[in-house]
Amino acid sequence: MIEDKTPQRTSIAQLGEFGLIDHLTKNFGINQPSTLKGIGDDAAVLDFKDKKVVISTDLLIEGVHFDLAYMPLKHLGYKAVVVNISDICAMNAKATQITVSVAVSNRFPLEALDELFAGITHAANEYKVDVIGGDTTSSQKGLIISITAIGEADEEEIVYRNGAKQTDLLVVTGDLGAAYMGLQVLEREKQVFQVNPNSQPDLDAYTYLIERQLKPEARKDVRTLLHALQIKPTSMIDISDGLSSEIMHLCKQSKVGCNLYEDKLPIDPQFINVCEEFNIDSTTVAINGGEDYELLFTIAMEDFEKIKGNPNFTIIGHMTQESEGIHLVTRANTRIALKARGWDAIREE
Template identity: 40%
Template sequence: MSEKATSLSDLGLYGLIEHFQKQYKPLNTSELPAMGEDACSILTAPEHLSSTTLLLEGINFDLTYTPLQHLGFKAVTVAVNDLLAMNASPSQISINIGLSNKITLEMLETLMSGIFAACEHYQTELTAFKPAASLTGLTMALNVTGKENKKGLVRRSGAQPTDVICVTGDLGGALMGLHLLEREKRVLQSNDHSQPVFGDNEYVLKRQLKPEGRTAFLTAMEKLDLVPTSMTGISEGLATSLILLCRSSKTGCRIYENKIPLHQNTLKAARELNYNPLIAALNGGEDFELLFTLSLEVYEKNKEGLPEEVSVIGHITEEDKACRMISNADDEIDIKARGWGNLNI
């Protein structure tokens, strides 16, 4: 017989904080004990920076198919990725969580185990955890602080004409994973006795449920003594990131359809779902890869030694050339950011 679930009200606000304070193992990068004070000390210096992230149930995640442990890990990844996109390493993170009455202590423990695992993975100290009641489902607000890497910050605004455009990893997989999960959710809603059928699609499911930031890539670039001229994260699709980078740099760009990296599982899932994988790459979301540029001279000198997860997809042009993609049919197509699960640009 299963044990009775524990209501959060049994512990109360401060009992809940104390409960997880006992479970968490600090990395000892903060002057004040993690989660144990009214405020946390933050390591500040001119080269430090911070970013905030808000995740809402029903908007950013669905508890029908999202394992709570994966959600905790992913929440930290989402926050950390903003720093990675500027060539910075995370050091501290604080989390506010809004909890509805359907969340039990056991559920919250599972969520927090994912957060703890991510903090260890990214070597990031959890400096604050503040729970509160929520009438609108599970809500997480995260603030991450960190320090620029030795070669300094990299902004969106540094790209120059003739620079080579690169991306890490592959694109579109997270959206295909989401569509598979949504498909099985619809089946479950129409038949309570059905079992989810995902086939051989573990890769795209992981891309959606438990993505990981490209920390190893930044480490490899630092060892190679390479600094991108510009960089940004890919969280709302390649098209959005390209437009943001080019606007900031006051440039245009040309990318090539046949150069956009697509994983075999992404292509397989797209066929199953009758979905265009190119659209998934351009206008999908949550791939959490990095888009960056290198000067042509630097690229030519170092192209053989670049990390294997890097793909060259095009080049930067003058601003009046606009942002366009050369299709496989050799047509020039305007790149448009349609947004994904959020506000359109």
């Protein structure tokens, strides 16, 4: 017998709008005690008792924020949830619910939407957030995802961007720049594939970078880690646009300056190798590359002993008087004024 290898393609129109919503949302359970009513009414109903509620939202557009040529739909669904939860983590809060709205053009069969929602479900399970609502509609072109993340925290736990004081230490989780270089590797492979569709990519040397790009994680563990160390950051932000841009946000809102030390930047050995291969300066990427979804925060000087040597955190600088400005102190001990350029700027170097 000859096996039919054609992937199944079910038209979304066959299900109808309500059928499609039922189909896509049937796996979403309710696990958070704060979710009284999830999907299925005009609105979800939540009960946070004496907790404060934090809310953040992001819009992801095909061709602007992602490229389906190298972003599998399941990964995209996962990442779309993660980037929103990262914003909740950046408030030192616990993510509890999300809403997910999706618009797709009719070139997407039901099986593609199922992949996307499998990724969303996986992330919801991994981060223990309830999917409590959303909207599913058609688009004229491409795929659009809009997610709103909701979280909770006690008022005294919440960390804003505006609380950094001069002499505070600047701390970052994880390492920097890998997601950006992962994107460069994937874009190069896309070019190769376009020239020779039969080429078999060997991506072993890039696994960490590609994973950082395709399957980032939100640092929900940091809240617990800091709580155990009895540290409350004075300000915090997540790194989505790039370290440089995020430092500018903290400094602007806290009315302080900053010295960032090049030799302190946490970077992965694979990242260094690939920067050399691409002939890109690794510090430039570590500072301006986006999508790391690590947390950047400031702590009071007296908390130094609590964090010193902790493998989860790297002290990369300290805050200063606002009038001193925002500078990178290089390995050669020269001071360069930081600019918020975002990661599109790297290529212009």
